[in-house]
Amino acid sequence: MKKIINKTEDIVSEMIAGLVKTNPKLVKQIEGTTAVVRNDVKFSQTKQVGVVSGGGSGHEPLHAGYVGDGMLSAAVAGEVFTSPTPDQIYEAIKAVDQGLGVLLIVKNYSGDVMNFDMAKEMAEADDIKIETIVVDDDISVENSEFTQGKRGVAGTVLVEKIVGAAARSGMNLADLAALGQKVIDNTKTIGIALQAATVPAVGHPSFELKDDEVEYGIGIHNERGYSVEKIKPSKELAHQLIEKIIQEFSDQTGKFVVLVNGMGGTPLMEQYIFANDVLNELADKKIQVAFSKVGNKVTSLDMQGVSLTIMKAEDSWIDMLEEPVNTIGW
């Protein structure tokens, strides 16, 4: 394994230090934690419901890269592929609550769900109002190594963007939670890997794929998917994923959103080629794409591959996705 790191036990703290040092006007670190909170001028001047997310590290720019005006108020980083601790989540909640309550956006992994729930109880004991939404957009498998139900993957960034825009516009906590849940219910993702990620503490890819193989339905922590097949041209990969995702939507009229997400080790060039094939096929199917995004948004260390997210969107969600934000990663 070759990686640009120092000691494996310092990876997360040094990463967060680097992120904060290179973006001092945007974010600051909450003392004694690996959580970051908004540090822009507007943050202290405008009251809104706080929006906090977090999870294991290794998915950057998720979540710290989405902290900023119009998106997250704070993000909590756990160790690599490991849930953040309840006390750190609790500190982030306290740092962003302005009396209007805090919405927690949690990806559906057992550890995350448990730790965010404990932090919620700690905050509620302080009379901070908390609502939680759990993202489970990955339709490739039911249950998984670290999950009851479906996994939360790249669709999370779309949830964070829409909820963040709504929170900035003044929406109250209960309505935000309801909006977030509705977005989650309409967001569906499948990922494919050409090569698994190398977790630094492990030192080699967590599973092996042959030189001509691609795995369908992988998770963002090297969870295995639903099949291994020979790699095909991008057009055919796009076709296979679209066929599987689109049957999740009983009504294919109205507006849709597409996110082509790079897993970390796949160049932007290939992501755009894949996005071109996705949009061509959706156009052939008369499915209207009103907003789309391409890039390394929710990664899995150096995994090679992409994921495809399709969301059935209300008009107001498109507006919220298009609103400018001030973040590192959107």
Next chain:
Amino acid sequence: MKKIINKTEDIVSEMIAGLVKTNPKLVKQIEGTTAVVRNDVKFSQTKQVGVVSGGGSGHEPLHAGYVGDGMLSAAVAGEVFTSPTPDQIYEAIKAVDQGLGVLLIVKNYSGDVMNFDMAKEMAEADDIKIETIVVDDDISVENSEFTQGKRGVAGTVLVEKIVGAAARSGMNLADLAALGQKVIDNTKTIGIALQAATVPAVGHPSFELKDDEVEYGIGIHNERGYSVEKIKPSKELAHQLIEKIIQEFSDQTGKFVVLVNGMGGTPLMEQYIFANDVLNELADKKIQVAFSKVGNKVTSLDMQGVSLTIMKAEDSWIDMLEEPVNTIGW
């Protein structure tokens, strides 16, 4: 080789199609070319000097990802690692000239310099005023496989940002060219690779490094560097590059800019760890960093590695780097 592509000969046209389809409000394709031009509302309403860049593909988001208000007016994409043709560059020039002339930003490769020069002659025959600046920020080697003199690498994105901001503010063509040249003269870069890039038409990495080796001074087209050594902790890699770059600046007072650039296959996590080490060492040396940036900005397909760019900056350049822009990749 596993890549998410269709036919190798269609890579660039399909990539540009994907980029344009997913960003229709921002950019449009110039018919019959793989060049893109600003498509935002402001573009047709405000007169400014046009700023055009381009080069071989495989370095995304450079250059098309930097087209937008406050940065490039247009970008021309050649085939993978291959200069764009003069006729395509000429079409881009014509698409952006508003009567105030056009500045060409060229990376210092023989093919690029020649083809941009031919396009300049074609445009001048149409009475379009043209100035050219040539970026040669890579201090690792003199001359190279495709270069007379030094190579143009990641510092290009800083030049494009500063010149783009100045052009938006109304600076005239001659002053823009002088500003750009001054920025180039104060911008120094070295890159390291843990693994070479795989060019799709070749099918394997262009050179081999052992499991514990890193190569110093590589270019963005798999050009070899100045030494191969055992890989070291990030702190020591940062130290070695800083020592070599900083001696280029006789005066180490004043403000500096740092860009930690990912080469395409290295996760953001490692880039932030490396950035942390760079900023710590510069702070120890009492070198004042007034602006910094981290990310996959000027890539080399799936190359694993990073580059470090340090610029000695005037106050006004810092302001221009901080100005908001509307682009895919900044």
